[in-house]
Amino acid sequence: MADALSEVPDAEIDPDGTFKYILLKIKVKDGTEHKDIVRGTKSAGKYHNHIFEKVTPPIVALGLECNCLGGGKIEHNSKDKKLRVFGESTGYGKADHSVSVEILKSVFKDYEITWSNDNE
Numbered sequence: 015m016a017d018a019l020s021e022v023p024d025a026e027i028d029p030d031g032t033f034k035y036i037l038l039k040i041k042v043k044d045g046t047e048h049k050d051i052v053r054g055t056k057s058a059g060k061y062h063n064h065i066f067e068k069v070t071p072p073i074v075a076l077g078l079e080c081n082c083l084g085g086g087k088i089e090h091n092s093k094d095k096k097l098r099v100f101g102e103s104t105g106y107g108k109a110d111h112s113v114s115v116e117i118l119k120s121v122f123k124d125y126e127i128t129w130s131n132d133n134e
Contacts, residue, residue: 018042018076019049025121026069027054030092034058035099036065036085037109037117040078052117054088062103084109088118097122099129 022040027033035054041047058064062085073080085103090096099115102108111129118127 018078019047021076022049022051022073022078023121024049024117025052027052027088027090027118028056030090031056032087032089034062034065034085034103035088035109035114036062036103036106037083037114038066038069039081039083040073041081043077043079050083050113050117052114062106066106082106083113086111086114095122095125097125097127099127100131101133 019040019042027035033054033056035052038051038053039048040051053065053069055065066082070080084107086099086109087101089098089100097118099111099118108131111131115127115129118125
C-alpha cells in the first residue's frame with residue numbers, strides 16, 4: 015500500500031498565473047505512512063474546497079486517506095521560473111507555507127521559490 019503513496023505526485027499546479035492552492039496530507043488507510051502534497055489550480059474558482067473535491071477521488075481510489083492541512087495562493091511565473099506562496103484559505107485556514115515551499119522545491123528544482131504570510 016505504501017506504493018500507492020509514491021504513485022501520487024508531490025505537487026501539481028497550473029503552469030502560469032495566480033491561483034488558489036491547498037496543502038494535503040495523504041496517508042495509507044489504517045497505517046502510519048504518509049506524505050504531504052501540494053495542489054493548485056485556477057479552475058478551483060472562488061473556493062479552496064473545489065480543489066479538494068477534485069483531487070480527493072483519485073487519491074481515495076488508490077486506497078489512501080486525504081486530509082486538507084490548509085490553503086493559500088500561488089503566483090506562478092514559468093517564464094522567469096518563479097513561484098510565490100502566500101495568503102490563506104477562509105475555509106481551511108492558512109497552510110504552512112514553509113512546508114509547501116519545500117515540496118515545490120523538490121519538483122521545481124531550478125525555480126526561485128519564496129513565501130510570505132501576506133494576503134496579497
